[in-house]
Amino acid sequence: MNVYDQAHQLATAIKESEECKQFNDVRKKLEANPDLDSAIKDFMKKQFEFQASQMMGQEVDPEEFAKLQQLSAVLMQDPLSSQYFNNQMRFSQMMSDVYKIIGDVADFGIGPMGNMGDMQ
Numbered sequence: 001m002n003v004y005d006q007a008h009q010l011a012t013a014i015k016e017s018e019e020c021k022q023f024n025d026v027r028k029k030l031e032a033n034p035d036l037d038s039a040i041k042d043f044m045k046k047q048f049e050f051q052a053s054q055m056m057g058q059e060v061d062p063e064e065f066a067k068l069q070q071l072s073a074v075l076m077q078d079p080l081s082s083q084y085f086n087n088q089m090r091f092s093q094m095m096s097d098v099y100k101i102i103g104d105v106a107d108f109g110i111g112p113m114g115n116m117g118d119m120q
Contacts, residue, residue: 023091
């Protein structure tokens with residue numbers, strides 16, 4: 001069994017999965033609506049920046065958090081936007097599961113759960 005051939009088969013399986021097809025379909029619909037597409041991209045950028053600052057230990061600004069929640073609520077009221085986020089979540093969950101399966105094989109004892117002493 002050739003690992004590279006298997007990797008290409010996995011890539012094909014991912015592309016052909018319902019999660020990927022549905023996510024790509026809704027992305028195409030979203031691209032046809034530039035205002036909504038821009039609003040979602042803006043929200044995702046703000047969300048990423050907020051999460052990054054949290055991970056770096058910066059204090060959460062309650063006003064910024066409230067604005068982010070309000071923007072999320074507004075976007076989720078739009079059916080296409082809601083569908084986009086739901087499909088994105090399903091696709092991301094599938095990819096996370098795949099990464100975990102592969103990562104379990106590649107655990108050399110250096111990850112968060114690993115023990116550096118095991119490498120000696």
